[in-house]
Amino acid sequence: MGRILLSQSQVSVVASSAVILIFTVLLFLSGYVIQQRTVTGLQAAIKPRIPQPPPSLHVQQQDDSLPELRPSRLFKGKGRVAYTKLDAAAQAGANVDWKRLAHVQLVRTHHDVCNAVMVLAEFHRLKSPARRVLLFPTHWAQEKEGKKGDISDPFLSSSRRLMRMAARRYGVELRPVSPVITSAEAEDESKDVYSLASAFALTDLDRVLSIETPGLLVDAMPLDAVLAFTESAPFAMLQETAAGDDIHSEDLLLLQPSGPTHAELLERVSAEPSFNDTLFPTIFTDPLLLASSTDDQALIRSIGTLHDAARGFNATAYLSGVSYIRFSDPKLPGPEYDVPWSQKVAARPKNKDADWTWTKLYGQFAQKRMDVCGLDLETWRG
Template sequence: MGLPHIDFNKVDWSRYAYTQYATSETYLCNSIMVFDSLERLGSRAERILFHPLEWDLIVQDEGDRISQLLLMAKDKYRVELRPIAIEGIRVEPEGGPSAKASWDTSVAKLAAFGVVQYERVIHLDNDLTVLQNMDELFFLPETTIAMPRAYWLLPHTDILTSLLAVIQPSYREYTALREDGSAVASGQVGNLKENRFDMEILNGRYGDVAMVLPHKQYGLITGEFRKKDHRYYLGEDAEWNPDKVLAEAKLVHFSDWPLPKPWVMWPQKQLAELQPQCDKNPGTPQESGCRDREVWKELYDDFRRRRKDICKLLSYPAPVQA
């Protein structure tokens, strides 16, 4: 997609980049899927992947999936690999002292503020499907950050979602955000539902000053197809049409709690209870008007097919040592 006032053929694309971060093999595969979509959709911006310092490009054996996937990102998708210290924030478990605690590493996406050689970067979560080219976002009016609103949390809160963030890198902001992250990690800042600490940090600093992106293009979640009340997505008077909604969206984020993410197969009983309901005679042999369910399942099936194809077992050789 172009903009009338900008000739994309004359843009210096070395000034712009998409960023991802991955801290496990699972999320590394997801990041490569995002880069694959950007490539397929004709994005011209550069690509950066932040990953743990201990990862390397030396394939030890056929089971060394992380090194294989890193090589794929570098060689096939022209991704610049950026090792960083991944700082986790301890998430206290539910279920009492015997329950196992986990770590939230979402603050790693704040590293995107530190790539100051770029005029602007777009950070995307990697549990989503990119549907259309989004390079136009690099040319927004001047702003430190732009994000869509987490419309699914309305009317209880009007916070912004960090599933997509258009960022103007800055050492000053990067330093300040790292300090904010340290405050969250030490418990000086309250918890946010679903342990999205990066959202908490970004909203705390920019919630009142960020540019708000239209969520219909840049913030659609799969959970919207499970609802019957779409007023917070559409507005009061608009009519819901799942095909039209999907055609307008630049991305769709997989969010259907308590159903798992698309790389985890659904428990069948849970799926039957939580999948989108048909409009007429739901749950009966005569049910009809099931387009919401069809679109929703197609999104998950597409993700799984692409994941199997893109992240299949590789046979990259170990790099020749000098």
């Protein structure tokens, strides 16, 4: 059998081809590994994170380690209290149907739209697994033309733009609602009364949670945990924890939609001609009260407490142990307004560290308002 002899040029070609093949395979394998890591990272980024249920989020007897709560001013001390230790984490609630839970915002006026969209946008950014629903007056969905073909309401087009953007960019569901009390003047829709009682009509949901605006959402997980793992009750709200903290029970409402409850509420509300949503919680005689605030953590904090900050104020603790910063500031009209510089300087907290935190939060709100709504601060006209 004869030998096959290769010339020097043929050996060179074979060696070059082998090297090219080896490096091509290595390049393919490295690209595949990088691709798989990228896909895994994207899946982790897109997948909603599931909050861990606080194991003590259930009704229990108050013990000495928990702060003593003052009686609720709305219920004269009535109402069962659910004590919540939000820093205690257990297993994820894999059996929770998040499609039946939602964070809800109700807008009554055009001024409310951006503040509501900002909150829902933050739930989206923080990957809350619950749905996001925006309730708005039904007549906003009806095209209303002026004499010259212009929209009669000068702010309606802006509100519609924001709501469409919220639906497209942040997955917000838009739900029109009717007023619970209609103005006696048929053409004066500005005097119609809208209430969160309309959320009880969302019977495709098992539970909805609403927080008062304006504010900044810092951590969505505690609110998701409250939404998913609180015991079943038709109505729940915050229990006031301490005098002077500027946090009220109405700042967080947890509702369980029900057709019969909705019909009963509408009947009771219609009998109160002077009804407004501040009276809404008083309709329930025995609510569930959520107690979760301690010195180092809270579901909601008020920015107004920074004016009373003591010398040992800890800005890190103030911001790290909170889920939602509520802009209930007694010295300014609201974070969405650009007040005169002299008034803003006079309103700053006296404590240096509290002043830094106060200024930072107002700046964050203004920037987020621009990023989410594309709106600058409104000029304050007194």
